[in-house]
Structures are given as C-alpha cells and as structure tokens.
Amino acid sequence: MSIREFMEDVIQEMRERLGGDHMIGIQDILKNNDVTVHAVTIRRQGSDIAPCIHIDDIYGRYLAGDEDIDSSVDVIMRRYRGQAVGPDMDTLTPSDPQEILSKVHGRLINTGMNQRLLRDVPHREYLDLSLIYMVRLPIPDGMAGNILIHDDHLRLWGMDEEDLYRAARRRMEDPDGCFFDEMAAVLGRWLGEDASHMEWPMYVLSNGDLRDGAVQMMNGHILEAASDTMGHGDLLILPSSIHELILLPADGEDTDTAQIQELAGIVREVNDTQIEETEILSYHVYHYDRGSGRVTIAA
Numbered sequence: 042m043s044i045r046e047f048m049e050d051v052i053q054e055m056r057e058r059l060g061g062d063h064m065i066g067i068q069d070i071l072k073n074n075d076v077t078v079h080a081v082t083i084r085r086q087g088s089d090i091a092p093c094i095h096i097d098d099i100y101g102r103y104l105a106g107d108e109d110i111d112s113s114v115d116v117i118m119r120r121y122r123g124q125a126v127g128p129d130m131d132t133l134t135p136s137d138p139q140e141i142l143s144k145v146h147g148r149l150i151n152t153g154m155n156q157r158l159l160r161d162v163p164h165r166e167y168l169d170l171s172l173i174y175m176v177r178l179p180i181p182d183g184m185a186g187n188i189l190i191h192d193d194h195l196r197l198w199g200m201d202e203e204d205l206y207r208a209a210r211r212r213m214e215d216p217d218g219c220f221f222d223e224m225a226a227v228l229g230r231w232l233g234e235d236a237s238h239m240e241w242p243m244y245v246l247s248n249g250d251l252r253d254g255a256v257q258m259m260n261g262h263i264l265e266a267a268s269d270t271m272g273h274g275d276l277l278i279l280p281s282s283i284h285e286l287i288l289l290p291a292d293g294e295d296t297d298t299a300q301i302q303e304l305a306g307i308v309r310e311v312n313d314t315q316i317e318e319t320e321i322l323s324y325h326v327y328h329y330d331r332g333s334g335r336v337t338i339a340a
Contacts (some may be wrong), residue, residue, distance in 0.1 A: 044079055044100050047113075051081065051096070054114045062086040068093060073283065073319045074154045083121050094120045138198050144176045145190070147209035148253040148283060151323055161192050163202040167259060168338055169323060174205040175253070213248075213260050220247040220254065221267060224287065244271065247285035254285045255322050261334050268331045277301070277339060278327040279308055282320040291328060298340075301326055305340040 042050075045067075052065050059065070064084045069077050070093065079100070084091035094117050102108040108116070152159065152171045165172045175187040195201060212218060224243035244267060247254025257263055258278060267288055268276055275291035305326045312321045328339035 047100050050110050051114055054110055071158055073150050074321055075157055076319050092121055142208040145174055145205055145208040146177055146212050147172045147256045148175055149255045163195055163205055165206055174209060213256055214262055218249045219263050220249050244288045245285055246288055252284055255283050264329050275331050276329040280322040282316050283322045301340045
C-alpha cells in the first residue's frame with residue numbers, strides 16, 4: 042500500500058470517529074534539506090488551529106505489520122490531542138509588528154541543499170549557508186513550536202528581510218541565549234562518562250536551549266569570547282548539525298591541511314551515519330580568523 046493510499050484509509054477512519062465538525066486533510070511539508078514529510082491536518086469547525094500530525098513513522102510501522110489502520114489512527118488521535126490546544130494563530134497578524142519581531146529567531150541551513158525552500162522565504166546568504174527566520178510560539182507542556190516565515194508573511198506584516206535580520210541578531214547576541222562549554226564536560230553530563238581523553242580540545246557552541254544553535258557561527262562576539270577561552274588564537278568550526286557547532290583551536294602550523302581534511306572526513310561520516318537528514322548543516326570545516334573576525338571555509 043502506498044503512503045497516499047494509507048493516508049486516505051486513515052482519513053476515512055478519522056472522519057468516522059470525529060464526525061462532521063472536523064475538517065481533515067493531507068499535507069506534504071517541505072522540510073530542511075529538501076526532505077518532504079507527510080502529515081494529516083485536523084481543524085475543528087470554527088477554530089484557527091489546524092495541527093499537522095506527521096505520519097511517516099506510523100506508516101513505516103504499518104508496513105512492518107506492527108500497526109493496522111485502527112491502531113494507526115489511535116496513535117494519530119493521541120498526537121492530535123496533545124497538539125490541539127496551542128497558540129492563537131492570530132498572533133501571526135498582530136497590530137504591533139514588534140510582537141512578531143520579539144519572537145523571531147534565525148536558523149542556518151545549507152544553501153545548495155535547500156533551493157526549493159529558499160524560493161519563497163526571506164533569507165540571507167552566508168558562505169555556503171543561508172539564514173532563514175522562524176517565529177517561535179508556545180505549545181502545551183512548556184514546549185515551543187516554530188513557524189517558518191515566508192515572503193507572504195512579510196507582505197502581510199509590512200516588513201522586509203532586514204527587519205527580521207536585526208531581530209534575529211538581537212536574539213543571537215544575547216549573552217544569556219548562548220551555550221558554550223567543553224565537549225568533554227558536555228559528554229560527561231549527557232552520557233555519564235569521562236570524556237577527558239579526547240584527542241583534540243573541543244567545545245560545544247549553541248543557543249541557550251540547544252535548538253538552531255549553529256546560527257552562532259554568525260555571532261562574532263561569541264566567537265571572539267570562545268577564542269579567548271581557547272588560547273586567543275584562530276578556531277576551526279565543525280558543523281555538528283543545525284543545532285550546534287564544535288569548536289577547536291587552530292594551532293598555527295600544527296593545524297595543517299592533513300588535519301583539516303581529517304576533520305572534514307569526520308564531519309562527513311557523522312552527517313552520513315549519525316545525523317537526521319533534516320538536521321545536517323554542511324559537509325565543510327570552517328575557519329575563524331581571530332585577527333579579522335571573519336569566518337571562511339577551510340575544507
């Protein structure tokens with residue numbers, strides 16, 4: 042059974058359960074790195090909220106024989122009930138644009154891998170990457186959801202990309218919004234293991250909530266502070282994912298071409314074997330020059 046046929050059977054069962062006061066539809070969502078995911082949307086009559094329930098994993102379990110249509114719908118309904126109470130979407134049409142700008146944050150993505158996505162979203166190119174903009178809104182259980190800003194939003198709000206960029210930079214450069222710590226300490230906390238034996242001294246750089254933190258590559262203030270911590274020299278930057286960066290000192294002659302190529306190989310292996318496709322940022326290693334404050338592609 043194709044995923045489209047599966048979705049149609051699921052929707053038929055959901056309509057029988059929910060009745061005629063719910064509008065149920067199918068949506069293909071373009072995610073980061075040209076990945077398309079499939080979702081069921083559910084909108085109660087008279088509501089502005091239409092949660093999107095991703096179902097690719099549910100479909101996979103159906104194909105494996107672990108779920109039938111009824112149990113698949115059970116899972117979708119549980120997810121729907123967890124999302125049905127959310128922010129009033131009228132918050133995206135505010136009378137005061139500052140309400141929106143206070144919620145804007147940036148996300149770095151790979152330019153070459155996101156040509157379709159970049160066609161109709163405001164963005165700013167940076168090296169081989171692009172800065173896009175999200176509005177973060179609260180959802181139940183203390184979590185937050187992201188809404189990608191499109192060109193249509195800017196026309197509605199009477200804004201331009203420069204407005205978004207300034208708002209994103211303010212959030213990015215907020216000292217309380219940055220996370221910077223030794224990789225060994227981070228791994229020790231996450232894994233409960235001693236990682237002090239690591240071959241190179243590495244640090245993790247991200248946002249304070251560890252989401253979309255690779256954007257800190259554009260924050261010259263935090264890179265300079267990181268350089269101070271790591272010996273006042275240049276830095277090599279490894280794009281761990283869209284959420285965080287790995288920094289290590291570029292030790293002059295000791296950081297030769299062979300070492301940089303070795304690090305690039307590590308980035309490629311991690312991307313190809315450990316990172317979700319939608320969270321890959323880049324296959325390059327980057328270099329921060331302490332003297333000029335510039336970031337360039339090293340390999």
